[in-house]
Amino acid sequence: MSKREKQAIGQQILAAFRAAGAQEVAPDLLLPAETLLDLYGEDIRARAYVTQDSIRGEMMLRPDFTVPVVQMHMQNGAEPARYCYLGEVFRKQDHGETQPEHPRDNEYLQAGFELFARDPDADAEVFALFHGVLKPLGLRASMGDMDLLMDAVRALPLSGARRAALLHHIWRPHRFAKALARFAAPCEPRTWADSTAPWTGLRSPEEMQARLDRLRADAAEAPLPALWVARLERLFAIDAPAPEALRELRGLAADIPDIAPAVDRLERNLGLLSARGIDVGAIRFDASHGRHTMEYYDGMTFSFTAPGRADWPPVATGGRYDALAAVLGQAQDRAIPAVGGIIRPGLVHELGGLA
Structure with missing residues (x-):
């Protein structure tokens, strides 16, 4: 060619x-x-x-x-x-x-x-x-919505630091899954012995102390309840014709109310596409679609394969x-x-x- x-x-x-x-x-x-x-x-x-x-x-x-x-x-x-x-x-x-x-x-x-x-x-x-x-x-049309996933992560009963870590890895499914599993398990006790030795390294004493404080706070956090892990995994697994996926998302929004605005936007977009003569039943909605695209997408995503x-x-x-x-x-x-x-x-x- x-x-x-x-x-x-x-x-x-x-x-x-x-x-x-x-x-x-x-x-x-x-x-x-x-x-x-x-x-x-x-x-x-x-x-x-x-x-x-x-x-x-x-x-x-x-x-x-x-x-x-x-x-x-x-x-x-x-x-x-x-x-x-x-x-x-x-x-x-x-x-x-x-x-x-x-x-x-x-x-x-x-x-x-x-x-x-x-x-x-x-x-x-x-x-x-x-x-x-x-x-x-x-071609086969597929779509997703990163805002939907990020709203679900922000709704988790976790500290801001743990939610930020999950959001950082949301485009890296394997790292995300490992972090989610770690946050769902009880933390192993960790101790840091007091020492009179001088601070060394490229970081300042204040930066190293802040890091120790974050580790202590993380170790004291309660694990994420299994119910929330199941809800998140259920959301990420939705992959169906768009109208069917919309029904599944409506049901899930009852358990994760924070995703309701994103679900409303999806319903509105599907209505607008139907009004333009597009068969939305032929569009695949994959909730995890955006996790495999460019990392700067933060709303609707689509692909034609x-x-x-x-x-x-x-x-x-x-x-x-x-x-x-x-x-x-x-x-x-x-x-x-x-x-x-x-x-x-x-x-x-x-x-x-x-x-």
Whole structure:
């Protein structure tokens, strides 16, 4: 498959995004690494290409478009605003010890759409746009809601420190499960002998004392009741056609009232999608869907995957990222809700194109 063929598909997608009112933008290819590391953490080093510049410092080949588009919007964008783009992103791929028959590309084309608006219909607008563009391919649509999961974690009868630890690992299911199991078990007694030895190390005595105080407070905390563990596991396991999932969530909201507003938003979004002519019964709602997407999504998430291509990444992904937009808008004292997504033209081409 040639780059020209991928570009042709990408231009078709861009045309659909422009028809939806988006302004085309072209963010830089080289981005300051500091901002991306602050947002994503050091984990991104394992997936991104980083280089040094004697003037600009540490730089990173663009791992995605969202951050530079948000930064551009916060500088001078109006509200509401719609943007679209087409270009390469660069990510290292860990193929393990054996090279797969069809390895993922380290450089691949993305076509994307981002919406900055306070309109409560924005989630449905973006999902419906992607659904319409990709309809000829017969893809499987899935959605989730990270806000739903985070509200459930915030409702747990735990200390603020333990809730914060679970929220930190919510996008890392294995670490999350280990932390949840630890918090549900009685703490083993721990003692710290008094000592007259001088403090040593890179941390200050105040920092080390604060750490000891946190460990003592954690050791004294009662374990999370098994009932709450079961409720959380029941929520994370919901995976059904959207209307059926909504009924399950309504039942669970009786036990976890804090998730009721997120359930109401899901019901409203499904109603808006139905009004746009979309069969919501064909959409899979996976409560844990967002735990396997980009870590900056904090609301609705969605993906479109190709049936029978389990070894492929999703053809399209997206979601809401209000917190990321707020963080990047701090310098301009701006915060505006945002939702968007990307499509991989190369995979669309392999599926026969959009014609």
